[in-house]
Amino acid sequence: DAGITQSPRYKITETGRQVTLMCHQTWSHSYMFWYRQDLGHGLRLIYYSAAADITDKGEVPDGYVVSRSKTENFPLTLESATRSQTSVYFCASSYPTLLGNEQFFGPGTRLTVL
């Protein structure tokens, strides 16, 4: 089906483990984003990508790594998970228009770090 998907939807891991969250979109949108959503903070940008092989840091990049070898995929890796990374993670994609970028969000991944 067309759209933007995330996997897994739920993940429980332990402190210090490496975790990769997957994001896949079928629209060939050039832009992709990773956000985390926490109570009291709203949505915060972790990393974004303007095109394949082009990534840049957002507001809260520490402890995260991204890659974008293909336009449709934008995985987010927590190299050594910490409890403070317990959150809901949203991936989004968009294409540029004259006004700006309307973003289309994935369903989210709820990550718990014990």
Place this chain on the structure above:
Amino acid sequence: KNEVEQSPQNLTAQEGEFITINCSYSVGISALHWLQQHPGGGIVSLFMLSSGKKKHGRLIATINIQEKHSSLHITASHPRDSAVYICAVTDYGGSQGNLIFGKGTKLSVKP
């Protein structure tokens, strides 16, 4: 100070009431977005606007660029409108495509 401020933070209404959620921003923008997030659910874009007013069903979004203010109105509210409504802006001077988000307004519509 946050660049995007929403009010109120929480709102409870009775079914059928007219609802207004406000958003103020402090940066120059190329567009303002209203998003909806149902409990436990994903995030859906409702509107993207840069001037005037847009309407979709019972939802109306307005923006006043001079006053740096936007409102989201819901007419004849229904319990299924219960959700978090998020205002976001595309910063005119920022990295292309990035949104700056407000913290959201949690709306609960009682039957």
